[in-house]
Amino acid sequence: MxxxxxxxxxxxxxxxxxxxxxxxxxxxxxxxxxxxxxxxxxxxxxxxxxxxxxxxxxxxxxxxxxxxxxxxxxxxxxxxxxxxxxxxxxxxxxxxxxxxxxxxxxxxxxxxxxxxxxxxxxxxxxxxxxxxxxxxxxxxxxxxxxxxxxxxxxxxxxxxxxxxxxxxxxxxxxxxxAEKGAVSVQIEVLTTGGHSSVPLSAHTGIGVLAQCITALEAHPATPLLQKGNPLLQQLQCAADHGDVDKQWRRRIRNPKQWKNIGLEMAKQDPIARAFLGTTQAVDLIEGGVKLNALPEYASASVNYRIDFLSSVNSTLEHISSILEPVVADLNLTFSSYGSHPKVDNNVVRLSMVGTSAIEPxxxxxxxxxxxxxxxxxxxxxxxxxxxxxxxxxxxxxxxxxxxxxxxxxxxxxxxxxxxxxxxxxxxxxxxxxxxxxxxxxxxxxxxxxxxxxx
Structure with a gap:
């Protein structure tokens, strides 16, 4: 630095x-x-x-x-x-x-x-x-x-x-x-190389990486409108002082409605979605060196902005829990946060990026x-x-x-x-x-x- x-x-x-x-x-x-x-x-x-x-x-x-x-x-x-x-x-x-x-x-x-x-x-x-x-x-x-x-x-x-x-x-x-936390992770896939005319399995290293990314994007954190979230406090102020529909006002004042309201808001507005839970964004990807060479290395970096009421550790654990069964189904080793440091082939490595961790x-x-x-x-x-x-x-x-x-x-x-x-x-x-x-x-x-x- x-x-x-x-x-x-x-x-x-x-x-x-x-x-x-x-x-x-x-x-x-x-x-x-x-x-x-x-x-x-x-x-x-x-x-x-x-x-x-x-x-x-x-x-x-x-x-x-x-x-x-x-x-x-x-x-x-x-x-x-x-x-x-x-x-x-x-x-x-x-x-x-x-x-x-x-x-x-x-x-x-x-x-x-x-x-x-x-x-x-x-x-x-x-x-x-x-x-x-x-x-x-x-x-x-x-x-x-x-x-x-x-x-x-x-x-x-x-x-x-x-x-x-x-x-x-x-x-x-x-x-x-309040201010959301943050953490970034890197997913690295190390596989055996060779000529692309003879693929060694159904997925190249890039294909394995794509499977991992697809799994993460298929299991995002659930948006949640809950006590302590500043958006809920804002909505309650709107119910008290805003020019809003009476039915909407009643829903905001009813805790049993908060879950559905949160899901509705998250679906309609990406900004509201960001306020209602941890977000993830796959921002960097790398893999392969030549069109006729099987990739020996592929990687992606994913940025998370952590819910106001969550933590870095819970986010990291969630990511690992999503990837573990995917990697197991592909018959590869899953090195989660350094769990298998000596394995350097046919392995998917999950690691936290440097000093990216910030608690909410x-x-x-x-x-x-x-x-x-x-x-x-x-x-x-x-x-x-x-x-x-x-x-x-x-x-x-x-x-x-x-x-x-x-x-x-x-x-x-x-x-x-x-x-x-x-x-x-x-x-x-x-x-x-x-x-x-x-x-x-x-x-x-x-x-x-x-x-x-x-």
Missing amino acids: AGPEDPRFDVMGNLHAYLEQTFPRVYSKLDVEKIQKWGLLLTWKGTDEHLKPVVLMAHQDTVPVNPSTIDQWTYPPFDAHLDESGWIWGRGVADCKNTLIGLFAALDRLIEDDFTPTRTIILSSGFDEEIGGHRSAAYLASTIESRYGKDGVALVLDEGFTGVDTAYGVPFARFGM APLTPTDGDAWELMAGTTRHIWEGAVVAPSGMVANTDTKYSWPLSRHIYRFVPGSLDLIKNFHTVDERIHIDAHLTGVRFFYKLLRNTEGWQAA
Whole structure:
């Protein structure tokens, strides 16, 4: 794994220079530290050191742009073009430079307004979130923990997939109160080679691999709407406050209906399916070297996003239980997570990919002081909005912040109608959404004044 000294990260220096030139008041007022060379840790010390700080997060890096798609962009992906309609186009404007710049802008305005925080405010910004955060977010979180202790932070706020939009007939603001886990596995098939004119069995190594993949896709995890799932909490809020059908409202309030509702939602909507259980995606496959040579090696890699209420181990066990009878029927050895390390032919190996295992995040409480601060601020910016729990189906840098606080929120402070195309062609954000985000961060920090959470 390349470290922060890798020259590919040097471009972050240009971003740091821009931030310092654009927000000189922030750099002069706050303590600015570089963690792991490119990680930014800004601290605005409060007047009461007995109060737990708040931590606001946004990462600096972006996913790359596939060169083959550049001509599909309306404007060049790294020009940050502002069009006549108020849209800013470019890679990273939605994920999540809008948040990073919005936080700096809010801090700058607070300084201009002579705000003095009672509670310490921390901005934590890593540079490798899109490749796991191991080089920066992990060190930023451990630095904060070394200073404030375990559970020493009142509130952590980072990027999310949910924001403010119209749902169930009313404005809905959804906070990510949970985050799915993740793990990836590799299936390797090692078989005897030879000339393809004389196949040695009904299935070549690639055929065996296809049988394994087919079995996995035929036995996905069952989507389940159950207590503790943030989608159920969201639906219950919709039943209480949304403009919804009376029969639907009765079904949501009846636990005996939850199983059927979950199955119906999963069938109709892939996003709902992702919220309702562990998902699997076969993303990489390799095998064979020549058309007339039997493949001696074939492999596939499968990515799992683990249900909010499940675990890495249960996911790994499920995968193994599906593959074991398939491999046995093919009369091959099944080496499950290293169970037969010395077998190197006519074997199917199942292994976990590197450090891919991430447990589902602890569930953030949906009541208490932190919830009231977040919900109250949100209702102030978006009048009439129903505030509801939601979840994060991907992973964020907050996975390193679990020791810091029970109160971790993942949220896009803007209308999702005005934030488009995360991670793909024509990523863009409307200036109105960006400015609303600045207002949200400003008001949130203003509201910490007099906030009596420990």
